[in-house]
Amino acid sequence: MADPLVTLAARLQPAFDAVAGRTGVDPVVRPSDRADAQANGSLALAKELGRPPREVAEAVLAEALKIANLRATLEVAGPGFLNIVVHDDFLADEIAAVSSDERLGVRSATPTRRVVVDYSAPNVAKEMHVGHLRTTVIGDSLVRILEFVGHDVIRENHIGDWGTPFGMLIEHLLDLGETEAAEHLSLGDLDGFYKQARAKFDADDTFKERSRARVVMLQGGDAETLRLWKLLVGLSTKHFNAVYERLGVLLVDDDLMGESAYNELLPQVITRLDALGLLQQSDGADVVFPPGYTNRDGDPLPLIVQKGTGGFNYATSDLACVIDRIERLNADLLLYVVGAPQAQHLSMVFDVARMAGWLAEPAQAVHVAFGSVLGSDRKMLKSRSGEPLKFIDLLDEALVRAEASVAEKNPDLGVEDRLTIARQVGIGAVKYADLSTDRVRDYVFDWDRMLSFDGNTAPYLQYAHARICSIFRRAEIDRTSLRNREPSIVEPQERALALAVLGFDSAVADTLEKYSPHRLCTYLYDLATSFTSFYEHCPVLKADEATRLSRLVMCDVTARVMATGLGLLGIDAPEQM
RNA sequence: GCGCUCGUAGCUCAAUGGAUAGAGCAUUUGACUACGGAUCAAAAGGUUAGGGGUUCGAGUCCCUUCGAGCGCGCCA
Numbered sequence: 230m231a232d233p234l235v236t237l238a239a240r241l242q243p244a245f246d247a248v249a250g251r252t253g254v255d256p257v258v259r260p261s262d263r264a265d266a267q268a269n270g271s272l273a274l275a276k277e278l279g280r281p282p283r284e285v286a287e288a289v290l291a292e293a294l295k296i297a298n299l300r301a302t303l304e305v306a307g308p309g310f311l312n313i314v315v316h317d318d319f320l321a322d323e324i325a326a327v328s329s330d331e332r333l334g335v336r337s338a339t340p341t342r343r344v345v346v347d348y349s350a351p352n353v354a355k356e357m358h359v360g361h362l363r364t365t366v367i368g369d370s371l372v373r374i375l376e377f378v379g380h381d382v383i384r385e386n387h388i389g390d391w392g393t394p395f396g397m398l399i400e401h402l403l404d405l406g407e408t409e410a411a412e413h414l415s416l417g418d419l420d421g422f423y424k425q426a427r428a429k430f431d432a433d434d435t436f437k438e439r440s441r442a443r444v445v446m447l448q449g450g451d452a453e454t455l456r457l458w459k460l461l462v463g464l465s466t467k468h469f470n471a472v473y474e475r476l477g478v479l480l481v482d483d484d485l486m487g488e489s490a491y492n493e494l495l496p497q498v499i500t501r502l503d504a505l506g507l508l509q510q511s512d513g514a515d516v517v518f519p520p521g522y523t524n525r526d527g528d529p530l531p532l533i534v535q536k537g538t539g540g541f542n543y544a545t546s547d548l549a550c551v552i553d554r555i556e557r558l559n560a561d562l563l564l565y566v567v568g569a570p571q572a573q574h575l576s577m578v579f580d581v582a583r584m585a586g587w588l589a590e591p592a593q594a595v596h597v598a599f600g601s602v603l604g605s606d607r608k609m610l611k612s613r614s615g616e617p618l619k620f621i622d623l624l625d626e627a628l629v630r631a632e633a634s635v636a637e638k639n640p641d642l643g644v645e646d647r648l649t650i651a652r653q654v655g656i657g658a659v660k661y662a663d664l665s666t667d668r669v670r671d672y673v674f675d676w677d678r679m680l681s682f683d684g685n686t687a688p689y690l691q692y693a694h695a696r697i698c699s700i701f702r703r704a705e706i707d708r709t710s711l712r713n714r715e716p717s718i719v720e721p722q723e724r725a726l727a728l729a730v731l732g733f734d735s736a737v738a739d740t741l742e743k744y745s746p747h748r749l750c751t752y753l754y755d756l757a758t759s760f761t762s763f764y765e766h767c768p769v770l771k772a773d774e775a776t777r778l779s780r781l782v783m784c785d786v787t788a789r790v791m792a793t794g795l796g797l798l799g800i801d802a803p804e805q806m
Numbered sequence: 807g808c809g810c811u812c813g814u815a816g817c818u819c820a821a822u823g824g825a826u827a828g829a830g831c832a833u834u835u836g837a838c839u840a841c842g843g844a845u846c847a848a849a850a851g852g853u854u855a856g857g858g859g860u861u862c863g864a865g866u867c868c869c870u871u872c873g874a875g876c877g878c879g880c881c882a
Contacts, residue, residue, distance in 0.1 A: 259824075269824050276862065306827050308862075352882080388882065488882085514880050523808065524878060536880040543882045570876050572810060600811080601875080638844055666819060670812065672873075679817070682844045684830040686821075698844055699842055739822070750821065754829085761845070770841040806844085 231336055232735040233301075233315050233323055233728070234266050240299055241282060241311075244292035246272050248285060249277065264304075265728060271309040281307030316720040320727040327731060328786040333386050333793055334734045337379040338741075345383045345554045346372050346526070348566035349473075349480055352389035353465040353487070354398050356420040356619035357472050360568075363599045366663045366799065369478040369568035370746045371597065374737060374797045383558060386480050387550070388469070390462050390487035394423075396444035399457045401426035407460065414464040415619065417471070462487070475624045477799060479655055485717035495541045497691035499534060501552075505585055513537035519580035532577045551594065552583040561592045564576060564744065569598040569669060590733035597744045600671035602663075610674050624656065630680055631655030635806060637684075646805075653801040654688055655680070660800055663689035665750035685754045687800055690791060693757040695789040698804040700769055700781075708785050716779040722763040726783055729759040733790050737797070746798060752766050753794045760787050 238258040245254040246547075254270060261267035263477045271289055286309040293303055300319035306312045327334035348368020350359045368384075375382045399423070403619055429436045467483060473480045499515060503725040507517050509531070516531030524530045534545045544739040554560045563573055575596045582588035603799035604610045612618045632651035635642065642650065662679035666672045682688045701708055718724055736752035739745075767781040792802035 237835085256826080259822080260823090262828090263825075267824085272824075272862065282862070310825070311863070354813050392882075396882095417838060514877075522878085525807070527808070531879065533880050540880085542880065544880095568876095569811060571882095574882095576810090598811085609875095634844095639842090663874080670819090673818070675818075678831075681831080682874095686830090688844080689830095692842085696842060696844090703824095703841065704849085742822075747820085748822095751829095754820095758829085768841065772841095805842090 231334060232298075232731055232733075233319065234260065234732075236298075237266065237301055237313060237737060238268075240296060241268055241270075241289075241293060244273065244289050244296060247292045248288045248374045249274055253493065258313070261551075263306065263417075265301075265315045265724075266313040266727070267306075268303075269315060271294060271311065275309060278755055279801070286311055315728070319725065320718045320724065320731070321715045323731050324727055324782065324786060325713055325715040325720075328711070328782060328789075333790050334731065335378060335737050335786035335787070336734055341379050341381060342562045343381045343383070343558065343560045344562040344564060345560040346373050346375070346564045346566065347385045347387050347550070348372075348564075349469075349478075349569075350387045350389065351465075351469055353462050354394070354414075354419055354423050355465075356417075357390075357469060357620040358364060359602055359620060359623055360617060361620055362602060362623070362659075363668070364566045364568070364665055365473075365476065365478055365480075366651075366660050367430045367597065367599060367668055367746060368564075368751075369480070369739075370660075370798050371393060371564065371566065371744055373799060374741060374746070374749070377797055378741065379738065383626055384484040384559065385486045385554075386469075386484045388466075388487040390465075391489040391492070393444055394426075395447055395458060396440035397426045397430040398423070398455060398461055399443050400439045401429060402461065404429075407457075411460070411464060414461075415467070417468055419465060419468060420616075420704070421526055421760070448759060465562075472620050472624070475621070475656070476660075476702055477801070479799075488543075488546050491546055491549040492552065494552060495545050498541075498548045498552070499547050502534065502581075502585060508534075509585055513564060517581045517584070518582060519577050520581075523796075530577075532581050534581075535608060541761075544574070547575075547581060548585075548587075551578070551587050555592055556585055563588075563592070563594040564597050564623070565594065566597045566599070567759040569600055571600055572596060580752070590594070594742065595667070598660070599668040603671050603673045605673065605675065607673065623659070626676070627659050628652055629655075630676055631658065634688075639806065643803075648706060650803050650806050651718075653803045654691060654806060657687035657691060657800040660798060661690070661750065664746040665754075667747055668745060685750070687795075688806075690753055690757050690795060691802055691806060693760050694788055694791045694795070694802045694805045695804060696783045697760070697765065697791075700784055701788075703770060704781060710742060711782045711785045712777070714778070714782050716782040717776070720763075720767050722766045722781075723783065726763040726787065729756045730783075730786055730790055731795065732756075736794075749794060749797060753791065753798075754786065756791060756794070760791075 238256050241256045245256050246252050255268040258266050271286035272282045275285040284307060286305040290303050290305055300316045304312045318573055346368055349361060349365040351361055352453045372382050372384055430440055447458055502517060508515050511531050514533045514537045515535035516533050518529045518531050522530035532540060532544050536542055554563055579588060579594045582763055588594055602610045602763055610618055631654040635647055635651050635654060658679040665685055679686055682692055736749055740749040769777060772780060795802045
């Protein structure tokens with residue numbers, strides 16, 4: 230059981246092999262607008278064999294006719310394509326199989342990998358802002374998809390909880406008094422706290438000295454300093470968790486793996502690099518020169534792993550992460566859901582980790598890069614005052630806007646339902662807007678578009694799902710009784726819907742191949758349009774008993790794929806809206 | 807200066823090297839005592855920034871020009 234296109238590619242391969250006189254020919258089966266699918270392999274094969282493409286296609290067709298149980302009709306078309314029309318009873322069998330499957334036809338990954346997904350990464354004592362939106366939403370979706378196909382996934386929230394700013398933050402906390410500072414921070418005004426500390430640091434030399442001394446105490450492990458530091462971290466994580474809860478992501482305290490967690494490893498990074506002979510001195514700092522990078526002057530660009538002052542920096546910390554994730558966690562795939570501007574830094578870190586042998590086949594590190602969120606002026610999204618837009622404010626606005634929209638379109642809902650649905654719709658809209666475009670590109674943040682019930686939006690997909698649920702409320706039938714039943718595929722809209730449903734497996738696979746959730750979004754949108762077309766042309770409840778049952782099967786499996794697919798994006802699928 | 811990413815309909819976006827580049831919004835035209843019209847059907851809209859090249863075939867790969875964004879030694 231799988232996507233019929235995948236099945237057919239496998240079934241057709243022997244025919245291509247036979248014509249080629251060798252094994253392993255790719256039939257190049259692709260979706261087609263002329264048929265259910267097309268096999269393009271004959272054209273490449275024609276080149277290889279030095280024969281006319283159509284002749285090769287005819288030969289493949291002749292071989293394919295010998296295949297028992299192909300369950301599709303083939304036709305040579307154009308310069309040598311094989312157009313494929315899947316038989317209706319084959320579609321019906323596959324729908325029955327998918328419908329009785331918990332995983333809706335999505336194949337398990339083989340082999341499974343242990344995957345570390347590094348995402349979100351806010352800073353202690355700083356407010357989460359719109360800059361954390363993409364990493365959090367994209368990372369969370371990838372975690373859900375990887376787990377769904379059976380990988381062993383470890384979430385790592387690499388919070389910024391260490392470094393020189395903590396000296397001034399702790400001193401500021403002492404100045405305010407612990408109780409008052411805790412109150413201040415509990416209100417969620419982390420930025421105000423940080424700014425006050427910063428202002429004092431810049432204006433007051435005595436404070437500056439105290440801050441520096443405090444950093445030394447912190448790094449030296451002074452018990453009282455550590456206690457104050459933990460207080461700051463705890464208050465900040467409370468804020469992070471409030472955002473995560475409202476956003477609906479999987480991250481919890483157990484996923485926290487802050488920079489401080491790698492302190493023990495940092496000196497080892499240096500000694501191990503030194504032992505390998507990779508370490509060099511440059512302007513007083515310890516550095517590694519990975520080949521292929523140059524600076525402004527065209528000279529080799531180093532990765533600094535120990536500053537001239539003896540301190541470590543983020544490169545050291547990132548290398549320690551690689552060691553920890555590979556050697557302690559035994560991960561063989563490291564995903565870094567980090568903004569595109571950090572491409573060079575991460576590339577250098579990965580190169581150095583490879584030079585040191587820490588990152589070796591089959592283990593692999595991937596920078597899952599993403600572009601910026603832009604305002605309508607096509608510049609980085611900011612609040613009206615020009616400050617970074619607070620994450621929590623963004624989510625609040627999503628709720629307010631969604632509630633107004635839901636109230637307008639369904640006035641009969643009770644207050645409680647309305648609030649619940651507004652949350653599902655509003656948060657879903659924000660997430661979907663972020664996930665539905667190719668992640669490497671920047672995208673323009675537009676409330677009206679993302680909350681629209683038309684077009685490629687979360688509300689449209691949720692609405693398609695809610696409509697199906699509405700049918701079941703009227704049908705008065707136990708949905709589980711519809712599982713493992715063969716529908717009859719008659720109308721073109723039924724065929725189109727069946728093909729769309731069966732494409733879920735491939736959509737998930739394509740999404741993971743490039744770590745691009747927008748492929749799953751595109752698929753779900755296509756599924757939703759196929760469904761609304763079916764809904765429009767194929768009456769369900771009014772049909773005769775046999776047709777009614779058949780169509781209810783299609784409705785049930787469509788709704789489950791939609792809800793599951795949205796779930797993989799971290800988006801809820803309400804039953805009514 | 808060097809490097810990376812991007813450039814597709816008026817707007818916002820799709821398109822694992824495959825046929826005639828697809829959607830949505832907006833525009834125009836149809837379909838309603840409606841299994842939820844929060845919809846559907848259709849029309850119109852393109853020199854894929856420009857120019858070369860590779861290929862049977864290029865929006866996609868390579869070179870180049872232009873434009874935009876972001877990086878380029880001790881912040882993370």
